[in-house]
Amino acid sequence: MVVLEWIVLSQLKTTITRRFQMKIVLLMPQSTRYGKGGAFDQRLRYAPLTLTTLAALIPVELEVNLRCIDEWAEDFDPHTIDADLVGITVITGNAPKAYRYSRILRDRGITVVLGGVHITLCPEEAENHADAIVYGYAEESWPELLNDFALGKLRKRYDRQPTTMDGYPRPKRDLLRKDKYTTMNVVQATRGCVYRCTFCVVPTAWPKQYQRDPQDVAREVATFPGKTFILIDLSPSSDQEYFGRLADAFAPLRKYWGGLATIDITDNPKLMKKLERSG
Numbered sequence: 001m002v003v004l005e006w007i008v009l010s011q012l013k014t015t016i017t018r019r020f021q022m023k024i025v026l027l028m029p030q031s032t033r034y035g036k037g038g039a040f041d042q043r044l045r046y047a048p049l050t051l052t053t054l055a056a057l058i059p060v061e062l063e064v065n066l067r068c069i070d071e072w073a074e075d076f077d078p079h080t081i082d083a084d085l086v087g088i089t090v091i092t093g094n095a096p097k098a099y100r101y102s103r104i105l106r107d108r109g110i111t112v113v114l115g116g117v118h119i120t121l122c123p124e125e126a127e128n129h130a131d132a133i134v135y136g137y138a139e140e141s142w143p144e145l146l147n148d149f150a151l152g153k154l155r156k157r158y159d160r161q162p163t164t165m166d167g168y169p170r171p172k173r174d175l176l177r178k179d180k181y182t183t184m185n186v187v188q189a190t191r192g193c194v195y196r197c198t199f200c201v202v203p204t205a206w207p208k209q210y211q212r213d214p215q216d217v218a219r220e221v222a223t224f225p226g227k228t229f230i231l232i233d234l235s236p237s238s239d240q241e242y243f244g245r246l247a248d249a250f251a252p253l254r255k256y257w258g259g260l261a262t263i264d265i266t267d268n269p270k271l272m273k274k275l276e277r278s279g
Helices: 002-019 050-056 092-107 117-121 123-127 141-150 214-221 240-253 263-267 269-278
Strands: 022-028 064-070 085-089 111-115 132-134 228-231 256-258
Touching: 022 050, 022 141, 050 064, 050 085, 085 092, 085 141, 092 111, 092 117, 111 117, 111 141, 117 123, 123 132, 132 141, 214 240, 240 269, 263 269
Parallel strands: 022 064, 022 085, 085 111, 111 132, 228 256
Antiparallel strands: none
């Protein structure tokens, strides 16, 4: 029985690989505010993690020709791009352009998958503009979607959510043009936020806060070249005990870092000392 199951799994893996040698393009469209000439120019532009994280999540059993395009850094032409599947990450600011690109690509027979915060907020709208959407976080849904696509069984919506931030592969940062960014040394330790600010999209799109093992975050940072890095978390200091453990993990690296925090951390001298020691 064990031998039979092994043969079946091996044949399935071979079938997936041979059935479809995929050309995948992962795209982050430029928007007016966050694009060239907008609020963020190159002095403030650090490398995004979305595309490189999705790249790392592609199942190893699939044979894929992959390209990541951050439209802020390089041009994208939906009329000429060569792909079997284009995955587009969408914020509200670039949603009209993403939908326009999707229409052109689908008219050319290219499968389009939409994901990101705007898709999570407006899934019914988004389903009208794509062959499939990814609702919420992609760690579990994206590999499932690609395997389904390779087998010709793509569904309209994928929404299987992770229960942790630990145990996933690190972003493939080498797939972006590093000469276009202020820094490639970007890392994430938490997601979501415990606060419920009415002006903010996060409580609606990502109501739960996830926390990565601080030691795992530090091990990733240790691989970065140079002496500086950016923590891109929205609200890592909302759990001050966790924030202190993260600072403790960073301290031995002897690097300098920046990130976001709420002003109430200044009421915690012990935490402030930990942050100082951490760089």
